[in-house]
């Protein structure tokens with residue numbers, strides 16, 4: 001993965017680690033704040049929201065951000081709270097065609113926002129709310 005300029009890449013999942021060090025939910029940013037030539041390669045591991053592994057070298061530079069968020073973080077702000085519940089409620093019993101997309105369960109969606117989707121929010125409720133980190 002390469003992120004630079006002002007790019008924002010959001011990854012929903014859990015058990016994230018950078019270079020083998022466990023990290024919480026939050027923003028991965030450039031170490032030196034410069035261009036890609038100045039940044040070391042780093043490795044991101046973890047589990048994606050749909051259960052698949054992530055194990056990738058990444059480079060990040062400038063003001064770009066890789067945001068690590070829990071499943072159910074519908075507004076991609078790094079946590080699961082009332083903002084996400086509000087989005088889900090507005091799409092309740094609908095196909096979840098609005099953005100942000102609330103049809104998150106089963107894994108790739110099933111065409112309806114219902115209790116399966118609500119269950120994901122409940123499972124990760126308040127994850128990321130306390131002390132989001134910049135790594």
Ligand SMILES: [Ca+2]
Pocket residue numbers: 072073074075076077078079080081083084
């Ligand atoms: Ca959120």
Ligand SMILES: [Ca+2]
Pocket residue numbers: 102103104105106109110111112113114116117
């Ligand atoms: Ca669904």
